[in-house]
Amino acid sequence: MSPPALSLAGLSVSYGRTPILRGLSFEIAPGACFGLVGESGCGKSTAAFAALRALPPAGRVTAGQIGIDGQDVLSLSRAGLRQLWARRVSMVYQDPSRALNPTLTVGVQLAEAFTVLGAPDPMARAEAMLARVQVPSPRRLLAAYPHQLSGGTQQRVVIAMALAKNPSLLVLDEPTTGLDATVEAEILDLVDALRREQGTAVLLISHNLPMVARMCDRIGVLYAGILVEQGEAGEVLGAPSHPYTARLVACLPGAGRRKRDGPLQTIAGGLPAPGAALAPCAFAPRCDRREAVCLSTPPPERWTGLHMALCHFTPPFPAPPGLSAGAPAEAGARPVLAARHLSKTYAGPGGAVRAVDDASLTLAAGETLGLVGESGSGKTTLARLLLGLTAPDPGGTLTLDDAALGPTIRSRSRNDRRAIQIIFQNPDSALNRAQRVRSILTRPLVRLAGLSGRALTAALSELAQGVRLGEAHLAMRPRALSGGLKQRAAIARAFAGRPRVVICDEPTSALDVSVQAAILNLLAGLQARDGVSYVFISHDLAVVRYLADRIAVMYLGQMLEVGPAEDVLAGPHHPYTAALVSASTAATRIRLKGEMPAPGAVQAGCVFQANCPRKIGPVCENVRPPFDPDAVHPVRCHLPAGELPRVDRRLAGANS
Amino acid sequence: MGRKLRMVAVRCALSGLTLLLLSAVVFAAGQVLPGDVGRSILGPLADARAVAALDHQLGADAPPLLMYARWIGHLLQGDMGVSYAYRSPVAPFIVRALGKSSALAAVTLALVVPLSVGAGILAASRRGRWQDRLVNLGGLSLTVVPEFVSGILLILVFGVWLRWLPISANTRPGTGAPEQLRHLILPALPLVLVLFGYIARITRAGMIEALDADYTRTATLKGLRRSQVILRHVLRNALLPTITVIAAQTSYLLGGLVVVETLFRYQGIGSLILTAAHGKDYPMLEAGILTVGAAYILSAILADALVAMLDPR
Numbered sequence: 017m018s019p020p021a022l023s024l025a026g027l028s029v030s031y032g033r034t035p036i037l038r039g040l041s042f043e044i045a046p047g048a049c050f051g052l053v054g055e056s057g058c059g060k061s062t063a064a065f066a067a068l069r070a071l072p073p074a075g076r077v078t079a080g081q082i083g084i085d086g087q088d089v090l091s092l093s094r095a096g097l098r099q100l101w102a103r104r105v106s107m108v109y110q111d112p113s114r115a116l117n118p119t120l121t122v123g124v125q126l127a128e129a130f131t132v133l134g135a136p137d138p139m140a141r142a143e144a145m146l147a148r149v150q151v152p153s154p155r156r157l158l159a160a161y162p163h164q165l166s167g168g169t170q171q172r173v174v175i176a177m178a179l180a181k182n183p184s185l186l187v188l189d190e191p192t193t194g195l196d197a198t199v200e201a202e203i204l205d206l207v208d209a210l211r212r213e214q215g216t217a218v219l220l221i222s223h224n225l226p227m228v229a230r231m232c233d234r235i236g237v238l239y240a241g242i243l244v245e246q247g248e249a250g251e252v253l254g255a256p257s258h259p260y261t262a263r264l265v266a267c268l269p270g271a272g273r274r275k276r277d278g279p280l281q282t283i284a285g286g287l288p289a290p291g292a293a294l295a296p297c298a299f300a301p302r303c304d305r306r307e308a309v310c311l312s313t314p315p316p317e318r319w320t321g322l323h324m325a326l327c328h329f330t331p332p333f334p335a336p337p338g339l340s341a342g343a344p345a346e347a348g349a350r351p352v353l354a355a356r357h358l359s360k361t362y363a364g365p366g367g368a369v370r371a372v373d374d375a376s377l378t379l380a381a382g383e384t385l386g387l388v389g390e391s392g393s394g395k396t397t398l399a400r401l402l403l404g405l406t407a408p409d410p411g412g413t414l415t416l417d418d419a420a421l422g423p424t425i426r427s428r429s430r431n432d433r434r435a436i437q438i439i440f441q442n443p444d445s446a447l448n449r450a451q452r453v454r455s456i457l458t459r460p461l462v463r464l465a466g467l468s469g470r471a472l473t474a475a476l477s478e479l480a481q482g483v484r485l486g487e488a489h490l491a492m493r494p495r496a497l498s499g500g501l502k503q504r505a506a507i508a509r510a511f512a513g514r515p516r517v518v519i520c521d522e523p524t525s526a527l528d529v530s531v532q533a534a535i536l537n538l539l540a541g542l543q544a545r546d547g548v549s550y551v552f553i554s555h556d557l558a559v560v561r562y563l564a565d566r567i568a569v570m571y572l573g574q575m576l577e578v579g580p581a582e583d584v585l586a587g588p589h590h591p592y593t594a595a596l597v598s599a600s601t602a603a604t605r606i607r608l609k610g611e612m613p614a615p616g617a618v619q620a621g622c623v624f625q626a627n628c629p630r631k632i633g634p635v636c637e638n639v640r641p642p643f644d645p646d647a648v649h650p651v652r653c654h655l656p657a658g659e660l661p662r663v664d665r666r667l668a669g670a671n672s
Numbered sequence: 673m674g675r676k677l678r679m680v681a682v683r684c685a686l687s688g689l690t691l692l693l694l695s696a697v698v699f700a701a702g703q704v705l706p707g708d709v710g711r712s713i714l715g716p717l718a719d720a721r722a723v724a725a726l727d728h729q730l731g732a733d734a735p736p737l738l739m740y741a742r743w744i745g746h747l748l749q750g751d752m753g754v755s756y757a758y759r760s761p762v763a764p765f766i767v768r769a770l771g772k773s774s775a776l777a778a779v780t781l782a783l784v785v786p787l788s789v790g791a792g793i794l795a796a797s798r799r800g801r802w803q804d805r806l807v808n809l810g811g812l813s814l815t816v817v818p819e820f821v822s823g824i825l826l827i828l829v830f831g832v833w834l835r836w837l838p839i840s841a842n843t844r845p846g847t848g849a850p851e852q853l854r855h856l857i858l859p860a861l862p863l864v865l866v867l868f869g870y871i872a873r874i875t876r877a878g879m880i881e882a883l884d885a886d887y888t889r890t891a892t893l894k895g896l897r898r899s900q901v902i903l904r905h906v907l908r909n910a911l912l913p914t915i916t917v918i919a920a921q922t923s924y925l926l927g928g929l930v931v932v933e934t935l936f937r938y939q940g941i942g943s944l945i946l947t948a949a950h951g952k953d954y955p956m957l958e959a960g961i962l963t964v965g966a967a968y969i970l971s972a973i974l975a976d977a978l979v980a981m982l983d984p985r
Contacts, residue, residue, distance in 0.1 A: 068893065070889065070892065070893060072884075073799070098895045098896075098897070099895065100895075101892065101893050101894065101895040102894065102895020102896075103895070105893070106893065107889075107890075107893050109886060111886065114885065114886040114887065115886045115887055115889075115890050116887055116890070117887040117890075117891070117905050117909070118887070118909065118983070118984070118985060119908045119909055119982060119983055119984060120904070120905070120908075125890075128891070128894055128896065128904075129894050132894055132895045132896060161984040161985070163984070163985050174890070177890070177894070181895075
């Protein structure tokens with residue numbers, strides 16, 4: 017039998033004196049795909065760099081063995097290591113725009129991978145490789161600089177570079193984080209197809225459990241640098257043998273779960289700080305199954321066939337105590353916020369660019385409208401129009417509680433301003449770094465709610481309690497808080513003025529699943545308490561589905577479909593919605609023709625026709641499909657209602 | 673390409689505007705400075721009528737706006753005016769001083785750029801070790817020593833004690849170029865010391881950013897040799913900020929060297945401006961300052977063009 021593509025045996029790695037990985041052992045068979053999952057900070061990326069002996073200067077292997085194709089990697093000379101890098105292993109990381117050298121053309125960078133191998137005519141090989149990763153017009157791409165390409169194309173170039181040497185091991189570190197859903201699906205399909213062709217083994221590192229489940233044969237779960245469970249992918253995520261895995265899976269808003277079904281599971285506490293002393297079982301402090309033995313004796317490796325769990329106990333694990341759930345808010349009938357025919361045209365270098373094109377929406381009290389679309393679809397511009405940060409083109413109207421709302425923030429009364437607030441993806445952008453959380457929250461209470469004295473103190477403590485920030489957190493500056501706590505502070509800031517509508521712009525996409533679950537619960541709870549309405553922008557359909565009552569799908573500035581959440585996701589839906597839904601399911605994906613074009617001038621026909629897999633003919637190019645924003649579930653498509661597509665929707669996260 | 677051309681055109685127009693504003697400011701400041709042209713030329717004992725007559729003859733008794741308008745009008749025709757103090761056209765003085773300043777600046781740059789960029793690269797690749805600390809601390813300490821202090825020390829050590837280098841920057845007419853260069857080394861050294869730390873630290877920061885960048889790791893994992901990684905992937909990105917800084921320092925070298933020029937009795941444009949300011953020689957003063965301003969703007973444009981060429985973004 018040929019040796020494993022990668023074998024780690026008792027691998028320990030430290031940064032300086034801080035241990036990051038502790039005795040990591042697993043193997044990847046030739047051509048197999050192994051997924052490594054866990055919360056951020058658990059050591060996933062360190063494992064990837066260590067496996068390739070490409071740790072940053074401060075990192076050092078303190079114990080253990082690394083084998084690639086049976087070769088002892090730790091004993092390689094400098095030249096031997098370079099040969100290993102040049103011929104056997106490749107790595108793709110999270111942000112393709114940073115993985116490519118901004119000052120060299122794609123062709124030069126890609127050709128290097130062949131030059132190193134001594135291959136003749138590297139430029140021609142580079143062009144052929146680009147064709148294999150299915151980019152449009154490979155020849156033209158050779159002369160392009162990375163910044164001229166979309167994120168999806170950049171990642172294809174990185175993958176082309178990685179696969180150029182026909183490696184026996186490919187390490188993917190969060191390869192699709194930051195890419196749009198349909199692009200992510202295409203990249204994953206591509207990697208999957210190419211690695212099968214070439215027989216490349218893959219180490220896939222991700223915090224996205226559903227994605228790992230789809231791609232991998234086996235999965236390992238890391239906690240605080242320790243592999244707590246490994247086994248066949250379906251088994252590990254479907255029937256976890258370690259309490260940590262079980263809780264991680266339960267955090268996902270999967271299986272068609274909705275906010276009315278109750279809050280999501282969360283994991284109390286956080287990862288131990290780097291360098292902190294660990295309990296004999298590292299997870300014990302956060303574990304529901306904890307008994308005295310967990311704090312006195314290190315857990316044994318329990319093997320069942322090829323499935324290992326590092327735990328004193330066997331499943332089933334007791335269900336964690338149910339979270340007390342307030343009844344979810346019932347969406348009222350009365351519209352709070354209504355937008356009619358909002359458009360926004362920017363003057364671009366190549367002519368006018370229509371960022372938002374005739375968007376209309378209504379939002380009832382206590383309702384959540386999920387706003388779904390890929391980057392460039394106009395979601396964020398629409399949010400800015402609602403907030404009054406950008407003035408719409410003449411002709412659009414906004415109403416708040418049936419009264420006209422000024423187009424810009426300056427033209428709005430203080431009451432109107434405090435009525436609409438926003439939560440950003442990156443809480444850092446909403447929190448003044450120089451101030452303590454207390455003053456960050458006090459300011460809107462004074463300015464927007466007009467409070468002072470004792471009423472101010474009372475409101476502040478109520479606000480902090482509402483997002484579960486303690487007195488200690490109020491005294492800290494934002495940089496001292498974790499990502500989840502920062503987002504809580506940003507949510508508290510948005511809620512300080514008792515808003516009617518809060519726009520949530522991807523508020524959880526930078527967070528771990530356990531923290532995401534807590535934030536989603538918090539948002540649902542605040543909505544139940546205050547009857548606030550949300551416009552919830554996200555690319556994660558499972559998250560949108562959990563929180564949204566209605567969903568609007570945007571593409572190139574237009575709303576293609578609006579309707580009740582269940583109906584939009586269940587179909588029949590717009591061909592684009594079908595592609596989005598299929599991108600996040602285990603079923604066959606619907607392929608789009610090419611990527612979303614850059615937003616441009618107003619088009620005569622349907623904005624989606626160039627990419628549409630269900631295009632009828634010239635009618636799509638020349639005639640705008642009808643769209644009645646006042647209907648219950650309008651779909652902007654020329655296809656007759658009966659012929660609209662429908663996706664077998666087993667949403668990812670169901671882990672079926 | 674059209675976009676780039678337009679950018680250049682806009683840039684040039686803005687530069688012209690900047691120079692015009694600069695001349696107005698200098699002119700206004702000159703009016704406020706105490707003193708009197710005729711008086712400073714003829715001395716404190718001269719007759720008041722003689723002073724008035726000289727002022728009239730020089731046009732220095734005209735209303736300020738008229739004086740300014742006359743001067744700008746001449747300047748646009750390429751005439752920098754006539755020096756009050758020397759009673760001869762300003763332009764040859766400026767040209768000669770600019771030539772001398774350029775020679776000194778060139779010698780300084782030729783010494784400091786390879787030294788400091790090399791030291792910055794060394795410091796970045798030996799991060800945290802003694803070489804890094806030496807470059808960082810040494811550079812910082814040298815930067816804060818004023819030129820007249822280091823200049824005097826250097827004169828004492830190399831000029832007086834060791835007698836390796838001539839202590840005067842000036843050479844007799846007819847001296848060959850190598851000997852002229854040798855005379856410029858000692859005046860250039862204090863400037864090298866001041867600039868070294870600054871450029872080295874900027875280079876080090878740029879190198880460290882590029883060395884830690886994902887694309888550098890991509891290149892390393894392609895199996896390229898370390899030297900190839902550094903030459904092809906790291907340096908080009910790392911040196912962009914350094915180029916901008918060197919350009920900014922070039923203009924300082926061309927115009928701000930009053931101390932060093934005085935110390936080595938070198939008639940560069942810095943001492944020319946200083947003398948003109950003392951003597952209320954407005955035409956000379958303004959032409960000098962405008963020349964320095966133009967040099968400043970020109971070097972900034974050149975640096976931007978170079979950066980734009982190296983960085984496709």
